[in-house]
Amino acid sequence: MSRKKFENMHPRERNRILDEFWTMVALLESKDEVRGFFKDLLSASESVMLARRIQIAKLLLSGWSYEAIESQIGAGPTTIASVHRWLHGGFGGYARAIPKLTKELQRQDKVAERRVEESVPLSAAWMRKRYPLHYFLVNMLRGGEDLTPPRKLGR
8 A cells, every 4th residue: 555645635535534444443342343453453563552652641640750650661751741742732532531441440340359259158249149139138228339341341
């Protein structure tokens, strides 16, 4: 495929192909579909570079300094500054996505904790799972935490 410079593309053509790309990504319904799509689309090093930018954004939002991020992840100050600039002056994509990611990771941690608790025979969690009707009122009063994954993460 011949290489076409971004600046030389007609704005209408550029918008059309980018819209197709965003639509294609939005149509992917499961984590496995997204993983397969990006594995086909990106090389392993490109995938890691994108993932590292997300990690940098998470750390910046958590209040980490450039030096701490540099030593933790091994990213250069230029990359960290670019992510910081996109985080605070971009289109808001990082700022909207990172809290969603944090919430999903917390949900996954709760699910893992619950699985461990439920695997211990005769524990309270094991009993509630084994005899749900006996603990119906207790489960109702606990509020029935919603630990189901978002629609897009379902397998």
